[in-house]
Amino acid sequence: xxxxxxxxxxxxxxxxIDEQDIVxxxxxxxxxxxxxxxxxxxxxxxxxxxxxxNKDLSLSVIFExxxxxxxxxxxxxxxxxxxxxxxxxxxxxxxxxx
Numbered sequence: 001x002x003x004x005x006x007x008x009x010x011x012x013x014x015x016x017i018d019e020q021d022i023v024x025x026x027x028x029x030x031x032x033x034x035x036x037x038x039x040x041x042x043x044x045x046x047x048x049x050x051x052x053x054n055k056d057l058s059l060s061v062i063f064e065x066x067x068x069x070x071x072x073x074x075x076x077x078x079x080x081x082x083x084x085x086x087x088x089x090x091x092x093x094x095x096x097x098x
Contacts, residue, residue, distance in 0.1 A: 004086065009038040017041065022082045026075050029055055043085055051085055051093075053078050061097055063090050070097040 006021055007013040010032070014021060025039045037055030042048050052060040057072040059081070072078045084093050 003044040004042060006039060006041050008032075008036070010036040017086075019083055019086065022079060022086075026079060029053070030075070041082055041085060043088060045088060049085065049088075049090055051081055059097070061093065063094060068094075068097055 003015070004017055005013060005015045006017045006025055008025070008028070022041065025041075029037050029039055032055065034055055038052060040050050040052035040060075042050045047064050048062075049064075050060075050062040052062075053072070057074070057078065059070040059072055059078070061068045061070060061081075072081070081093055081096075
């Protein structure tokens, strides 16, 4: 079984998350101040695969220790990336953010 977790900049963390946890995090981040308006989800396979999103929709995507920056269009796109991340379709995300 793959390990995964979500963590907010404000300190909240939860292991073994699902899509509902991400929906809640997207809702929460929109209400946070700019300093704490960040969360990330990590899926651990052979490497730790992370997508971090800021309140301004900027993403840091880290796969195989390579970081790529991406500016999301809207929260719907962010939710799609996280759904794909939980499905471990890392190549699909990499293609979309190039």
